[in-house]
Amino acid sequence: MTDGPARRVTSADVARIAGVSRATVSYVLNDTPRQTISGATRARVLDAAATLGYAPSAAARTLRTGRSDVVLCLLPDWPIGQEVGSLLTHLSTEFAAAGLTFVVHPGTPADRPGGDLWKAITPAAVLAFTGFSDAGIAALRAAGVALVVALLGPGPRPHRELQATQERIGRLQAAHLADAGHLRIGYAYPDDARVRIFAEPRLDGVRAGCAERALPEPEVHTVAVDAEAAAVAVRAWRSAGVTAVCAYNDEVALAVLAGMRDTGLDAPAGLALVGVDDLPAARLAAPALTTVTTDQRAVAAHLAATVVAAVRGGERPVLDAAAVVRLVRRAST
Structure with a gap:
């Protein structure tokens, strides 16, 4: 036997x-300001609310004020590792401090469109990490919902909030290796299509860093997180005269x-290597991995x-x- 839903406790x-x-x-x-309510009355109300477990209705508050306090984050089909998890945690803290409720919806290819989701939740704002169509942007605007596109793709205005950060990562990697005297640089591209939105601007940054120093374009090979597959890329880089590699992230760097x-090589003598994310495993690798780290707390504060x-x-x-964004120098370079 199952009970039906319990009756909601009301302000009455x-x-x-x-x-x-x-x-x-x-x-x-x-x-509410400018109300003459005695301390005793206030205490009775707060005690009664606590005893009953009363929670104000968000829907009623929206009807009363004309504004929701929900920020809906439409997270693409990304692997949620240390960096994404850290960003979401800090975003939740920042929005709470601003009196807003942060709701995250991780997406998958089988999910219903993001447009259906925001219509069901009626948020104050949508924080998206990929672009909306022109029709989607128009619908949000008509409903009075703010849209912030946090990574790539068009929003109401093309701010691309984190584009420069991702490119900066690649530039730092390339600059560090070039400053160490490496004239031929490789790039270890991830084999996971879900993270292409990060990989492309990072690779653009490496290309820009090489061009600024009049170095050839980076030698790009896709590297799975698998030792045997990575060995194929290592041999190809060595054959092309590559002496240092920028990896998409620390996981790919560890595979390299x-x-x-x-293949009987050690870093940095065989290949110098730079990762991204500063994972704990990167610090424990042999040799410890030079990497680029991002202050996710600062990024979250900016987005909020x-x-x-x-x-x-x-x-x-x-x-x-x-x-x-900063470089953490260790033994692999």
Whole structure:
């Protein structure tokens, strides 16, 4: 036997227990200014609400104020590793401090379109990591929902909030290797299509870094997280005269290290190597992996401030990519 849904506790229930009007309950729980409510009455209302487990209805609040407090994050079909997880955690903290509720929807190819999701939730804003169609943007605008596109792709204006950060990662990798005297650089591209949105601007940054130093284009090979497959790429780089490799991230870099061991090479003598993300495994690798790390707390603060500006008005902040991305130098270079 299963019970039906329990009846929702309402403000009328709180008012009855506290012996006050529903208006008084609303004033107390919403901390409404310019109301002369005694401390004793306020305490009775708060005690009654706590005893009953009363939670104000978000839908009712939206109807009353004309504005939701929800920020809907449409997360693409990405592997949620350390860096994405850290970003989401810090975003949740930042939005809570701003009085907003952060809701994340991880996407998969089988999911219904993002447009259906925001219509069901009626958020104050959508934080997206890929672009919306022109029709989707128009529908959001008509509904009064702010849209912030945080990585790549068009939004209402082409801000591309994190594009520069991803390119900066690749530039740092290439600059570090070039400054160490490497004249032929390779790039270890991931074999996971889901992360192409990160891999392409990082590779663009490596290309730009090579071009700035009049070096040839990087020698690009796709590298699976598999020692045998990585060994094939290692041999190809060596045949092409490559002496150093920029890897898409630390996982791919660790695969390259495994491929080097399979071919009898060590880093940095056989190939110098730079990863991205500063995973704990990168610090424990043999040799310890030089990598590029991003201050996800600062990125989250920037994105949250951008969303708040879009929802409440105000100037959109500018993210200083050079301030949030830095190289961590270790033994692999």
